[in-house]
Amino acid sequence: MARLLRLTPLWILALLAALLAVGAPAHAAAAATSVTVDGTQGGRTFDGIGAISGGGGNSRLLADYPATQQSQILDYLFKPDYGANLQLLKAEIGGDANSTDGSEPSIEHSKGTVNCNAGYEFWLMQQAKARNPNIKLYGLAWAAPGWISGGFWSTDTINYLISWLGCAKQHNLTIDYLGGWNERGHDVNWYIQLRSALNAAGYGAVQIVGDDSGWSVADDMASNSAFNNAVQIIGAHYPCQGGDGGNSDTCSSTANAKNNGKPLWASENGSQDMNSGAPALIRSITRGYVDADITGSLNWPLVAAIYPNLPYATVGLATAASPWSGNYSIGENTWATAQVTQFAQPGWKFIDSGSGYLGGAESNGSYTTLKSPNGKDWSTVLETTTATAAQTATFTVKGGLSTGAVHVWATDVNAPKAATDFVHTQDITPVGGSFSLTMQPGYVYTVTSTTGQGKGTATSPAAHPLALPYADDFDADASGTEATYLSDMQGAYEVQPCAGGRSGQCLQQMAPVKPIEWQDDSDAYSLIGDTSWSNYTVNLDVFLRSAGTTELLGRANEQERPQSHMNAYYFRIRDTGQWWIEKMYTDGSNHTLATGTTTALGTGTWHKLSFTFQGTQISAAVDGHTVGSVADSSFLSGQAGLGIQGYRTDQFDNLSITPGTGTAQPPVGPVTSGISGKCLDDYTGSSVSGTKADLWDCNGTAAQRWAFTDGTLQTAGKCLDITGAGSANGTLAELWDCNGGANQQWEPENGALVNPGTGKCLDDPAFSSTNGTQLDIWTCDGGANQQWTLPS
Incomplete structure (x- = not known):
């Protein structure tokens, strides 16, 4: 700074001082956005936001929760103006086979013997209906009982689905939508036959969704009028960028799908962690319409009411893995969903001219506007999840829509915490139908003329293990x-x-x-x-x-x-x-x-x-x-x-x-190499992540004391790790914080230590006997340099 003072003219110094006094922004401000909310304009009809119970037992433990906590969880999912306020519920039609996180029972294990009380999906639909009588119900099969003759695309399956609809009727449930075979494409003639059979059985009001896979179903609908007449909803899975569990920065459909004129749904979406997945969830909804004309979206799954050792144990709107304690957790996905469902109902219309990208750029965020059938109420949902700076949207409301007080709700989805979940932040009085809103990065905002929204207050008890005996x-x-x-x-x-x-x-x-x-x-x-x-x-x-x-x-x-x-x-x-x-x-x-x-x-x-x-x-x-x-x-x-x-x-x-007595402890000791006199070693005995895992003379020091537990090798509080989760021959081994990653798993096999994710063996490069040689992974070959003896 002293050198700058000697060489810089006074007027430049004055300017610098002024800038320092004001403070330069960390990021350039995003372009301003003008949103026209015009009641004379329209778009497609909004069909609702929902979730899926199925695709493998993901609601199983919810059925065993204590009545109080069970009711609280159900309220957060289905009760209007309380939580997710779901408008669609898709349930698995059980087939006695695993379809991701478990097997859901069939109503007909053996041909001709029907048990309408099998499983929990009818109970769950009843609970949803009791809380929200307007919720729409949707059935879909992942698997089917083995007695069916001719494979899934058969008359037997159609008759089975009709029996399932009959069971729903016994439970006083009306099924609104029915799909074919989850993510297995479509058989054109089967769908035509299904439509005819449903009509003949008195289920003409049940709308068929085709094909719960991809948009290619629309191509066949365009070329086959009978197939087109059989299908009422075009449903694709994961139509946004990244697919299953992806970032959903952009979404897409096809010309044939859009030109068909029938509703386009993301009939399965999500596969996202209940908290960190919220930004992608809201993007898939808003950008799903802006990019692809998608008017209905169903998150997979509804809830992770599964044991925590199963896949996708934190994926959904909530988790409920401890029925004996009643403990549960409501995820950020619930509040991201509420920012849409508590402000617009199925039957509302999108306003295309009031939907788009903030500042005209995907990086700033997106927004969609909807209006009610009465032509008065309206809501705009805006997300800034990819923005890096605050930005302002200026609204102009006209065309008969309400120009009264505007209510703003917001959720910080990029940094989930209770204090910023679904907060009524302010009310704005438009002047001449116009007003402005400043938005921070990482949020979803809803600007609305409606009232009555709410945030549930029920809290979960603490978790505890299931006691033995x-x-x-x-x-x-x-x-x-x-x-x-x-x-x-x-x-x-x-x-x-x-x-x-x-x-x-x-x-x-x-x-x-x-x-x-x-x-x-x-x-x-x-x-x-x-x-x-x-x-x-x-x-x-x-x-x-x-x-x-x-x-x-x-x-x-x-x-x-x-x-x-x-x-x-x-x-x-x-x-x-x-x-x-x-x-x-x-x-x-x-x-x-x-x-x-x-x-x-x-x-x-x-x-x-x-x-x-x-x-x-x-x-x-x-x-x-x-x-x-x-x-x-x-x-x-x-x-x-x-x-x-x-x-x-x-x-x-x-x-x-x-x-039994006590808790099992792993044996601790040296891991000896097939290279005589050498051991697996923590270089310099360090506990710093990134320390190399090396070969050294066996010496009995703490750097060579390893515990093999639950598939991991641990020393100094760290796990033996494959650097960068690499899989190429020669990828180095190191120590890292234990995180449950596949690159920290090791399985003893024929004297070798095999990483199951890569199929590669822990290896001493080139049979080296030099102390300090860093170990790596290599194709398993049975050599002495890949032989290791664990402590016992």
Whole structure:
């Protein structure tokens, strides 16, 4: 600064001083926007904003919540002027097969036997209707029961869907929309036949959505009038930039879709974290109309009422993973949705001339304007989620619309916190129909002539684990219902009268044959309990109706898609008495830890199975007799479960999970290399993220003390990590904060440490024996430089 004073003329210094006094802005101001809200102008009809219960058991645990908290969650989702205020609810038509986070039961496991009380979707629709009688209901199948002949695109499936509509009617529910097969394209003749069958069965008012995949359905509708007449709504999935879980900065449809004239829906959208996904959610709504004429949008899923070890555990409008404690969390997605649904109703009209991009640029944000059928009320939704500076919009209201007081509501979606969620920020009185609004970056604003909006005040209790011991004999459950806390991953487990001469109620796998699936098959199994459970015994009575294998699960934790890809231990036993203790990994690999043969179980008789975890010791018993045991430290906590291999109708009774002692701790010690005398080492014993994982003479120091726990190798509070989540040969290994990433997972396999995400092995480059050599990953080749012995 001294040098500047010596060389700069006084008038320049004066100017600099003035600028410093005022303060230069951090970013240049965005261009101003003029929004004309003209009641004489119009656009397409708004069909509503909704969410999806389905695509795999994502509402399962909500049904088991305590009545008080259950009602609070439902209010936040459906009650008008309280929370998300949903206007559409899409429910899965169950098919006994996993469709992302679980398997939803069919109403007809076996042909001709219909159970209209199966599952929870009819209950959920009733709850939604009770809170908002105007909500529209939509049914869609992901899977279908295996008795259907001719595959999904068959007459049997049409008859099945009509039976499902009949069950809805028994529950006093009117279904407004019906789809085909989720994300599996379309069969033109099947849709034409479906329309005819619905009309003949008295469901002519049910509108068909085609095809719950992509916009190509509109191409076939343009060339086939019968198909065009059969479909009333053109529905595509994830039509915005980035697709499933994408950023939704821009959206698109096609000329054939737009020119058809029928409503265009994002009939599945979202796949976003309930908090961080809110900016993309609101962009998909506003930009969905501006870019693509999309008039209806359904977020997947409604709620993550699933166990936290399953995929998409924080995705939706809210999370509800702890029914025993009543704990839940309302996400930012709820308030982003409310910024639309509490200010415009289905049947309102978009005003195209009052919709666009702020300052004419996508980077500034977008806005849409809607008007009510009475020609008086109006609302404009504006989002600044991609903006970097404050900006101003000037409104001119005319054409018969209200020019009275304007009410402004706002939510800071880029930085979620309760204090800035759905806040009534100000009221503005227009002068001559005009007014201005200054908007900050990262927000969604609604400017409206309407009143009556509100923000719910119910609060959640604190979470706590499901206490052990836990037991359920199923006798208190009605036939045809699901057992408390059991979450089916494949197949369908329902309570039925006990077989084999046993009185009372038992749990039965109901799908007798393999379903028509939506994603890959697995054992028909169900999970229960708390992911924090560590040392415990699973006890269960089993009744094999026919020859086959039954199973108990323990320490089940992280699951990937498909559902067979899960970190868990299994005790499997056949009717012949052959048994296995096995572990599965998230890459789908199966590893036998112990096997043998005991007295045959046979069929038609009851037996008691037990699966025990205490520290690193795992044992299995049949009818009180231990048949096998093994030591393994791969997984130290997780849920319990039960299942069968195949699709038999075996039964289970007297489920109990009893506690062991303490909490399992991983063995800690050196990880020795196949290169003689060398160990896996934390270079310089550092606890700084980015420290290289290297090779060094085995020396017993803290830098070589590793714990292998839940698939990770940990030392100094850090995890062994693949740099930058790379997958190329030679990508270096380092230490980093443990974050659950796939690049921090390691699976022992034939003496190697394999990263399941890449399939590559932890490797000592070029068989080096030089101390300090940084390790990397490389294609597995069985070499000594890829051999590692874990602590035991």
